[in-house]
Amino acid sequence: MKYGYYPGCSLERNARAYHDSTMAISKPLNLEFVEVDDWNCCGATEYIALNKIPAFALISRNLALAADQNIGENLVAPCSACYLNLKKADHYLAETPDLKQKVDTALEAGGLQYQPGSINVQHLLETLVLDVGFEAIEEQVQKPLYNLKVAPYYGCLVPRPAAMDSFDDPEHPISLDKLIEKLGATVVDFPLKAQCCGGHMTQISEDTALELIRHLLKNAADNEADMIATICPMCQLNLDAYQDAVNARFGTDYHIPIVYFTQLMGLAFGIPAKKLGFGKEIVSSRAALEKISDEAPQPVKNSKKVQKTSSLPMPIMIEEG
Amino acid sequence: MTDSLTSRPPTFYDEVVAETLGLAENLKTCLQCGTCSGSCPSGPDMDYSPRTIFAMIDAGMKDEVLRSNTSWYCVSCYYCTVRCPQEIPITDLMYSLKRMSIQAGHYQEADLDKAPEFSETFMNFVENNGRSFELGIATRYHLRYHPLGAIKLATGMGLKLFTKGRMDITPTKIKNISQLKSILNKAKELGGAA
Amino acid sequence: MNDKKQIPEQLEKVGVYICHCGSNIAGTIDVEDVAKWAKNNPNVEISRNYEFMCSNTGQELIEKDIKEKGLTRIVVASCSPLMHEKTFREATERGGINPFLFEMANIREHGSWATNDKAAATQKAKALVNGAIERVVHQVPLEKIPVDINPATLIVGGGIAGITAALELAEAGNQVYLVEREGTIGGHMAQIDKTFPTLDCSACILTPKMVDVGQNDNITLLTFSEIEDVEGYIGNFTVKVRKKARCLIEELCTSCGICEEKCPVKVIDEDYGAGLGYRKAIYRAFPQAVPGYPVLDKDNCTYFENGKCRACEKFCPTDAIKFDQEDEILNITVGNIILATGYDLFDARRIPQYGYGRLPNVFSSLEFERMVNASGPTEGHIVLRDGVTEPESVAIVHCVGSRDQNYNEYCSKVCCMYSLKFAHLVHEHIPEAVVYNFYMDMRTPGKGYEEFYHRLLKEGTHFVRGRVAEITDVGRNPAEEGKLIIQSENTLLGKQQRTPIDMVLLSSGMQARHDSEEVSQLFKMGCGFDGFFTERHPKLAPVSTMTDGIFIAGACQGPKDIPETVAQAGAAASQVAKLINQGTVMMEPVRASIREDECSGCRICNNLCPYNAIEFDDEKKVSRIITALCQGCGTCVAACPSSVIDGAHFTNTQVMAELKGLLWDVQPAPQKTPA
Incomplete structure (x- = not known):
């Protein structure tokens, strides 16, 4: 399957591990990612805070380029902010004639044009879960990640795209949980899995950001996660690079490596760790990865959920997924 | 505030709605239930809760709203938006308030003036290069506004x-930066200030 | 009724009356202009406008004009025919001409209320009036059809609404069939512990009524039964009921309960027990169930699983167990039907951030009703999910699924009051517990309701204004560890608040039954987008439906509490009693008829008729309509390939004349000249 690919600024350098691992797993999964030529920054969460029309024009240049370059109608963005911006621009251009007219005029000044709806923006997780499917992913697993306890972390911008249908539940997404299970790893309970990492607050109001990061690290640690798997460069950066600052501020001692879910997929597919960008994380994942065993763990029920005889029955949950 | 509120001047409410995409007119239907403010991860840091801000918009308290730090503390997590029982696009409204605050020249009075400064530094790089550039943005932003932070950055996490x-x-610079500049300049002509 | 013969050879004398309806119509439509303009139609003898046509003076105007000016047809342009068609038909009749020579144009709901554009509304009024004039000249005199009312009544649903309506009718000497889906009557009220605001024991006031139903000779009680099909019309319904096999010979069962005691299978009681307790595979929902004999749950019975066990059969002293019993189909005939099918509780699992089903100590309101009840699974002790620990603090969350565009937009009306009741019950059972109510707005209109709120304020309940944003078990500090944390804004302070507590009760709203749409189709009556059944008029006909002979009562019409439900049930019973007393009703003569000499005998219409009102004459090879059964729906008229079926009062000529009249100002499109 051929897809347009929009890496975004983070994947060029800071989140290079995300890019490298995405490329590494694409081959066994028969995915062809064609990068949009000469793409520009999506504006992250900054441009829209300054000026509306330029913010949408900036994003739309990418959509126009993607539509023009004959790389297929599906455009995959691994970065959550890029994904949301691209998808949101396409959505609002289609539904707001005044915005579209102004953006059209701006694009025209650069000799470009874009018809909303001609590009289908997907997050990488969406592509893997919906288009590739759990079965095909499971088929590629050669070295199951037995015994590795992973907290799946979704963040905000993928499960909750405003005003647009998300492919997963905005409050309790489960697609990444299921994917990681297919890799043989143990998914730990991680109730804060869709909570905020602080976003750009690390730059603006460190107090706000460190408190939010602390909640997440504490929740993962309390549930005995060996590592947190993310789908977003911003989440990775905040939880990884600011873990020391959290420890210093709150007197804690967290050492939880933060890796991209694609790195774990690559590892399970038998791809060497080096090719997957392992080692670039600031909190080293080495110790955690050493826990991976060749034998499948005995299925143990979460102690929280074991019912004592005197206890009252829990409400029956509707079959998930 | 010593004065009691007078009647609601409708213009500020209309300005906010006009600036916002999506179903912004749903703002009229706010039930003042507080789901947004209860859901907000940075809510405790805001001087007014988002719900209070909506009541202030309704009351026409333009200066107080645009001087508040509320929108600048928004982390864009969208919890308020998906939970709002009246389907008000709250996150987008916060972006509108940020833009209006800059345009009104009020943002420096909010006690989170770092936020617009960061956004502006970030976008200067993007406008000139087409791509963002963490080291450049961070050092320039810190040197210009917060020199102490720059030292911390250079010796601490930045180094790591x-x-x-x-x-x-x-x-990194994109190839066709002149094209991007033409697009953005035209967009700025059409999109007002900043 | 041959269409062709209906073209009038001479002009009719039509009287046209434009109603002001105060300012309702005249405020938007230029009524004088419309009246003046109508005179241009050659058939119009007189055209007037008047302030209130429905007033006595207005009606007398019509009567007087008929007598004095020799009018032959009447048109009134006013409100919806649903409101006053009957009024004006009767005035026409009193004037001395057949009431079906009257036509009504709705210029209020379809005109003045639909727009603020005065010119456009006036223009539309002219079109509607003209359509009515053009139609009325083609109308023919018709006679109403008398229909006898079968005095038996079907009541669907055995909750407090169905029970009340059944007793009202049966005690007045009428035959009632009460059909209930579950094994016992009682409904939701039987699950509830106490009723607000008086705190009566719910079972204590309900079970005597249940006993009365069981003992009343005029009531045929069909429990564990469902309606499969409904045919007929007011006065003459035939209803097919499936009486599901209980695997038990009712006549032999003495309700001794030994089978239940001996059954080795224990399953979670999802229905009556709200999922909090257990029951056996052969069971009575509760000891006071009516009827008293049990139901065998085939899905969970060991015998039906693997052919073994048979404990109930072995121990039954009267040999009443019959594993191979089959469902029974009953056809009953009734004159009227009351639907009292009740409500479903909003499923809180749909709001993941409230944690129901995930966080053990989050309970639904029905779970709590069962828990706090002395005959419930904890014998009335309020405990956490572990079954033993008493909570030190309890939070009651209002508006779960209500007042929310993402779920149900409406206010569910009863939750504020039952939340207050819950707070009271916690105070009563655990005096030292701290109780919070998280509310958006406190809504307590009702006799003694606000007083009950004041009582709870005095009892020391903490009221926090603000809709709950989320409920989590992820603590941030030692005070929160091991607790549930309610995160909300205290909107009176404008501050985010995290409240650690032990137990959460979710006050879910009422919503329409999951299958209410299918039920409404089965009974051929309407339900709204929210699934609640639609009443004929929201103020003046709250228990009638648009289908004659079918009435609604209780929460199937919209959220309501017990007093309101009982009042509606009484109202529905009295509507039915009125019809039974009348013995006969006059039905609209809107019926289809087949011109037999032109019928090709293709029989297409035969199977399409939803009322089975068309028979086929094998000798003459033509179809024929049974007038008594025909409801005038028009399906056959439209379907007939030879166009030989006429719908009285809706003939092609009449409908086409009306359309032509409506479109009087539409110019034919100019012909395009080919290039």
Whole structure:
């Protein structure tokens, strides 16, 4: 399957591990990612805070380029902010004639044009879960990640795209949980899995950001996660690079490596760790990865959920997924 | 405030709605239930809760709203938006308030003036290069506004990221930067100030 | 009724009356202009406008004009025919001409209320009036059809609404069939512990009524039964009921309960027990169930699983167990039907951030009703999910699924009051517990309701204004560890608040039954987008439906509490009693008829008729309509390939004349000249 690919600024350098691992797993999964030529920054969460029309024009240049370059109608963005911006621009251009007219005029000044709806923006997780499917992913697993306890972390911008249908539940997404299970790893309970990492607050109001990061690290640690798997460069950066600052501020001692879910997929597919960008994380994942065993763990029920005889029955949950 | 509120001047409410995409007119239907403010991860840091801000918009308290730090503390997590029982696009409204605050020249009075400054530094790089550039943005932003922060950055985390090969020394520039500049200049003509 | 013969050879004398309806119509439509303009139609003898046509003076105007000016047809342009068609038909009749020579144009709901554009509304009024004039000249005199009312009544649903309506009718000497889906009557009220605001024991006031139903000779009680099909019309319904096999010979069962005691299978009681307790595979929902004999749950019975066990059969002293019993189909005939099918509780699992089903100590309101009840699974002790620990603090969350565009937009009306009741019950059972109510707005209109709120304020309940944003078990500090944390804004302070507590009760709203749409189709009556059944008029006909002979009562019409439900049930019973007393009703003569000499005998219409009102004459090879059964729906008229079926009062000529009249100002499109 051929897809347009929009890496975004983070994947060029800071989140290079995300890019490298995405490329590494694409081959066994028969995915062809064609990068949009000469793409520009999506504006992250900054441009829209300054000026509306330029913010949408900036994003739309990418959509126009993607539509023009004959790389297929599906455009995959691994970065959550890029994904949301691209998808949101396409959505609002289609539904707001005044915005579209102004953006059209701006694009025209650069000799470009874009018809909303001609590009289908997907997050990488969406592509893997919906288009590739759990079965095909499971088929590629050669070295199951037995015994590795992973907290799946979704963040905000993928499960909750405003005003647009998300492919997963905005409050309790489960697609990444299921994917990681297919890799043989143990998914730990991680109730804060869709909570905020602080976003750009690390730059603006460190107090706000460190408190939010602390909640997440504490929740993962309390549930005995060996590592947190993310789908977003911003989440990775905040939880990884600011873990020391959290420890210093709150007197804690967290050492939880933060890796991209694609790195774990690559590892399970038998791809060497080096090719997957392992080692670039600031909190080293080495110790955690050493826990991976060749034998499948005995299925143990979460102690929280074991019912004592005197206890009252829990409400029956509707079959998930 | 010593004065009691007078009647609601409708213009500010209309300005806010006009500036916002999506179903902004749903703002009229706010039930003042507080779901947004209860859901907000940075809510405790805001001087007014988002719900209070909506009541102030309704009351026409333009200056107080645009001087508040509320929108600048928004982390864009969208919990308020998906939970709002009246389907008000609250996150987008916060972006509108940020823009209006800059345009009104009020943002420096909010006690989170770092936020617009960061946004502006970030976008200066993007406008000139087409790509963002963490090291450049961070150092320029800190040197210009918060020199102490720059030292911390250079010796602490920045150094770590740099040694891990996660930070560039020079920015990447897109090929057709002149095209991007034409687009953005035209967009600025059409889109008002800033 | 041959269409062709209906073209009038001479002009009719039509009287046209434009109603002001105060300012309702005249405020938007230029009524004088419309009246003046109508005179241009050659058939119009007189055209007037008047302030209130429905007033006595207005009606007398019509009567007087008929007598004095020799009018032959009447048109009134006013409100919806649903409101006053009957009024004006009767005035026409009193004037001395057949009431079906009257036509009504709705210029209020379809005109003045639909727009603020005065010119456009006036223009539309002219079109509607003209359509009515053009139609009325083609109308023919018709006679109403008398229909006898079968005095038996079907009541669907055995909750407090169905029970009340059944007793009202049966005690007045009428035959009632009460059909209930579950094994016992009682409904939701039987699950509830106490009723607000008086705190009566719910079972204590309900079970005597249940006993009365069981003992009343005029009531045929069909429990564990469902309606499969409904045919007929007011006065003459035939209803097919499936009486599901209980695997038990009712006549032999003495309700001794030994089978239940001996059954080795224990399953979670999802229905009556709200999922909090257990029951056996052969069971009575509760000891006071009516009827008293049990139901065998085939899905969970060991015998039906693997052919073994048979404990109930072995121990039954009267050999009443019959594993191979089959469902029974009953056809009953009734004159009227009351639907009292009740409500479903909003499923809180749909709001993941409230944690129901995930966080053990979050309970639904029905779970709590069962828990706090002395005959419930904890014998009335309020405990956490572990079954033993008493909570030190309890939070009651209002508006779960209500007042929310993402779920149900409406206010569910009863939750504020039952939340207050819950707070009271916690105070009563655990005096030292701290109780919070998280509310958006406190809504307590009702006799003694606000007083009950004041009582709870005095009892020391903490009221926090603000809709709950989320409920989590992820603590941030030692005070929160091991607790549930309610995160909300205290909107009176404008501050985010995290409240650590032990137990959460979710006050879910009422919503329409999951299958209410299918039920409404089965009974051929309407339900709204929210699934609640639609009443004929929201103020003046709250228990009638648009289908004659079918009435609604209780929460199937919209959220309501017990007093309101009982009042509606009484109202529905009295509507039915009125019809039974009348013995006969006059039905609209809107019926189809087949011109037999032109019928090709293709029989297409035969199977399409939803009322089975068309028979086929094998000798003459033509179809024929049974007038008594025909409801005038028009399906056959439209379907007939030879166009030989006429719908009285809706003939092609009449409908086409009306359309032509409506479109009087539409110019034919100019012909395009080919290039």
